[in-house]
Amino acid sequence: MPKIRSATLVPLFAAVLAAPTAALADSLWHPANNEAGFTFHPDHSTSTKTRAEVLKELEQAKAEGSYYYLQRGLPVPSRNTGPGKTRQEVVNELLNMSPEERARMDELYGDN
Structure with missing residues (x-):
């Protein structure tokens, strides 16, 4: 009885371990044994x-x-979308910024 059980369980266990890697064969990303951990294969896309x-x-x-x-x-x-802002226009925008906008900018970029 133990031989029949091991003869059945070993191939079943191997199939269970191989199934996830077989599913990756159709994807663009494959696991790799390197620092990145994956490789990209654009030729596998449809x-x-x-x-x-x-x-x-x-x-x-x-x-x-x-x-x-x-x-x-x-x-x-x-592409050049037109003339940019002048230095004075940028300074005016900064000076006319509301307290809410200034708080948001401080949150994004830090208050230096």
């Missing part, structure tokens, strides 16, 4: 876009110039 949609986005990125930066792994520069 896309909802068609090939035509992806090619259209690629052509748009090339036309607007962001493809150059993305291709090299660089951040895309922000």
